[in-house]
Amino acid sequence: MKLLMIDDDTGLCELLSEYLSTQGFEVQSVHDGAQGLKLAQSNDYALILLDVMLPTLDGFEVLKQLRQTKLTPVIMLTAKGEDFDRIFGLELGADDYIPKPFNHRELLARVKAITRRIEHINSLGVTNTNKLLVNGVTINLGAREALINEHTLTLTGTEYEILALLCKNASEVVSKEQISEEVLGRRLASFDRSIDMHVSNIRKKIAEHIKTERIKTMRGTGYVFIQGE
Amino acid sequence: MFSFKANKPSAFYWLKHPQHYLFFKIFTWFWVTIIGTVTALIFFSNIGALNLVSNEPLQGPIEKNLAYTAKSIERSAFKHKRSLNSILSHPRLSKRKLLYLSAEQSEDSLTNKTVPANIDLSLLNFTKNMSPQVVFTEQYQAFGPVQLTLPEGTFYLYEIDINNQPPLFIRLKLMPGWIKISIAISASLILSFLFSRNLIAPINSLKKAAVKLSSGDLSARATISANRKDELGVLGRDFNSMANQLELLISSQKRLLADISHELRSPLTRLKMATGLAQMQANEASQPYLVRIEKEANQLDKMIADVLQVSRLEAKSQTLSLQKQSLQVIVEHVLNDAQFEAKQCNKQLTISGDTKVTINCDEALIASALGNLLRNAIKYANNTINIKLSHADTVHIEICDDGPGVPNNQLDKLCEPFFRQSNARDRVSGGTGLGLAIAKNAITAHNGTLVLSNKDQGGLCANITLPIIKE
Numbered sequence: 001m002k003l004l005m006i007d008d009d010t011g012l013c014e015l016l017s018e019y020l021s022t023q024g025f026e027v028q029s030v031h032d033g034a035q036g037l038k039l040a041q042s043n044d045y046a047l048i049l050l051d052v053m054l055p056t057l058d059g060f061e062v063l064k065q066l067r068q069t070k071l072t073p074v075i076m077l078t079a080k081g082e083d084f085d086r087i088f089g090l091e092l093g094a095d096d097y098i099p100k101p102f103n104h105r106e107l108l109a110r111v112k113a114i115t116r117r118i119e120h121i122n123s124l125g126v127t128n129t130n131k132l133l134v135n136g137v138t139i140n141l142g143a144r145e146a147l148i149n150e151h152t153l154t155l156t157g158t159e160y161e162i163l164a165l166l167c168k169n170a171s172e173v174v175s176k177e178q179i180s181e182e183v184l185g186r187r188l189a190s191f192d193r194s195i196d197m198h199v200s201n202i203r204k205k206i207a208e209h210i211k212t213e214r215i216k217t218m219r220g221t222g223y224v225f226i227q228g229e
Numbered sequence: 230m231f232s233f234k235a236n237k238p239s240a241f242y243w244l245k246h247p248q249h250y251l252f253f254k255i256f257t258w259f260w261v262t263i264i265g266t267v268t269a270l271i272f273f274s275n276i277g278a279l280n281l282v283s284n285e286p287l288q289g290p291i292e293k294n295l296a297y298t299a300k301s302i303e304r305s306a307f308k309h310k311r312s313l314n315s316i317l318s319h320p321r322l323s324k325r326k327l328l329y330l331s332a333e334q335s336e337d338s339l340t341n342k343t344v345p346a347n348i349d350l351s352l353l354n355f356t357k358n359m360s361p362q363v364v365f366t367e368q369y370q371a372f373g374p375v376q377l378t379l380p381e382g383t384f385y386l387y388e389i390d391i392n393n394q395p396p397l398f399i400r401l402k403l404m405p406g407w408i409k410i411s412i413a414i415s416a417s418l419i420l421s422f423l424f425s426r427n428l429i430a431p432i433n434s435l436k437k438a439a440v441k442l443s444s445g446d447l448s449a450r451a452t453i454s455a456n457r458k459d460e461l462g463v464l465g466r467d468f469n470s471m472a473n474q475l476e477l478l479i480s481s482q483k484r485l486l487a488d489i490s491h492e493l494r495s496p497l498t499r500l501k502m503a504t505g506l507a508q509m510q511a512n513e514a515s516q517p518y519l520v521r522i523e524k525e526a527n528q529l530d531k532m533i534a535d536v537l538q539v540s541r542l543e544a545k546s547q548t549l550s551l552q553k554q555s556l557q558v559i560v561e562h563v564l565n566d567a568q569f570e571a572k573q574c575n576k577q578l579t580i581s582g583d584t585k586v587t588i589n590c591d592e593a594l595i596a597s598a599l600g601n602l603l604r605n606a607i608k609y610a611n612n613t614i615n616i617k618l619s620h621a622d623t624v625h626i627e628i629c630d631d632g633p634g635v636p637n638n639q640l641d642k643l644c645e646p647f648f649r650q651s652n653a654r655d656r657v658s659g660g661t662g663l664g665l666a667i668a669k670n671a672i673t674a675h676n677g678t679l680v681l682s683n684k685d686q687g688g689l690c691a692n693i694t695l696p697i698i699k700e
Binding site: 011012015016019079101102103104193220 | 491494495497498499500501502503504505506509523526527530550558562592593596
């Protein structure tokens with residue numbers, strides 16, 4: 001499975017390639033933003049590891065431009081404590097983030113959580129034509145896409161996973177912890193707003209097509225996908 | 230650095246102890262001096278001004294005019310053989326100013342008009358042998374003498390100009406005594422006040438700036454007018470440039486700390502990664518060392534994160550993601566973790582009261598502040614940690630341990646970054662020396678207060694207050 005790492009720390013890139021290659025990943029690394037963006041746009045990677053501070057184009061700019069054409073999963077490498085970076089990255093459509101300096105096991109877990117989905121599609125193939133229709137939203141489980149009135153929602157992998165999870169459990173409260181564990185493959189840290197950010201992105205994308213609210217926030221517990229008007 | 234408390238005197242302290250204020254000293258000195266001077270002046274003018282006479286030589290048209298008058302009197306007397314009395318009563322002269330003809334014998338002296346009773350013309354006798362003069366007395370001015378040689382004998386001619394309006398100082402003298410005194414007092418009072426205030430204002434401004442500066446507000450400056458050129462002006466400007474220098478030094482030192490910490494992260498990330506790789510390949514024997522390396526790297530990571538957090542909070546550059554939150558949710562979350570930690574250490578955590586209020590806060594920051602305080606309490610407690618929660622106008626959270634407490638003189642320093650008590654507070658249990666600094670700064674950033682104190686029966690108490698959003 002091919003990963004792209006965009007980070008100006010060449011030493012880290014080497015170590016990470018070596019480590020991930022032992023785990024069955026092939027890592028290509030570039031050290032500046034513009035070059036990274038070009039590669040990301042012209043190739044299909046399973047995942048992109050994207051640093052925030054980069055020469056030529058910063059990580060946010062790379063992500064913003066990439067998202068105009070591609071939905072390749074992106075994990076942002078943010079500096080620990082910079083809450084703003086984290087939230088901004090998720091808002092721009094990053095699938096997850098990992099604060100630097102990270103632990104190798106932590107990184108591997110997140111990489112695996114996201115690439116697992118792709119493996120999952122590959123094993124099933126597009127032959128799976130199971131569909132889920134809930135309150136005007138169609139979830140095409142085979143093609144991993146969500147539609148509203150025949151319009152495809154441009155969701156990132158993580159956003160799709162969250163929406164699918166909510167639709168499967170329509171009318172039931174799905175806790176943030178459950179979402180985090182099932183979709184991001186990790187325990188939700190205290191006061192982590194990642195799930196809220198993803199849900200808010202999904203809401204915005206749904207709102208482009210239907211006005212009525214589909215996902216309801218249950219304060220302090222989680223989210224519910226509303227079934228029936 | 231954090232908790233400088235100035236002893237604020239009561240509002241009327243200055244009334245009770247004016248001697249403690251330079252302002253009142255200077256004020257009193259000026260006032261007494263001015264009052265003394267004015268009183269002395271009044272006193273001496275009362276004695277001396279009664280028969281005040283002065284003179285200066287007469288020149289110009291008045292002298293010529295006077296000489297002409299003298300000639301015409303002589304001509305009338307000799308040519309027309311008219312008596313002196315008839316000459317003087319002639320309308321041409323009697324319409325004029327008062328003329329005084331002083332004879333050798335004062336009883337022979339004459340005037341052309343009746344002289345008011347208060348006019349003492351005998352004062353002019355001393356000028357008889359002089360050239361024409363202007364003579365000033367209190368009641369009149371006299372011009373003369375010009376010698377007249379007449380059949381009746383020798384006379385000296387003076388033209389007298391009676392002062393219809395008494396001069397200013399005479400008018401002043403005529404005022405009732407109490408008015409004079411009250412004017413003198415109030416004028417000197419106002420002048421002394423303005424003068425002393427002008428002297429004291431820059432000193433007060435300096436004092437305020439110094440207090441603010443020492444309490445950690447490095448942007449405090451004394452307000453000294455640039456036009457002030459005296460010693461106080463120079464002192465004020467010197468103080469301000471000192472404060473500038475201080476601010477620059479401290480802020481660059483803090484920035485350096487933040488920059489270093491930030492830069493340390495890249496090698497630390499690589500270190501962690503390399504350790505991970507080594508762990509995968511190492512044999513059994515070296516495994517414990519690699520675990521140790523990882524543990525130390527994590528400790529380093531935490532310290533760097535804490536340093537950055539403190540410096541961001543101190544520099545007020547932390548972007549607080551403020552949200553209306555139920556404090557109870559945050560508190561319960563933190564207490565659950567603390568409960569678990571306390572159990573691990575075989576210590577008892579007792580909680581009373583609640584904090585079911587809404588506050589505007591960055592929940593992660595408040596949680597880290599409370600967490601740090603609780604961890605500290607658990608660390609130093611002997612057996613129990615008491616937590617009291619209450620709310621009225623503000624939320625109040627009290628966290629008390631039954632440990633050894635802290636010497637009173639070190640209480641203020643506890644919240645300074647990396648402060649270590651000289652005895653026994655070591656890093657064994659994994660603290661970074663920044664927990665209390667983070668707590669203090671995080672609470673201050675939410676407009677709250679953190680006060681640390683010793684309990685009478687031993688043990689340290691942390692008192693937190695936070696503002697509530699009124700529903």
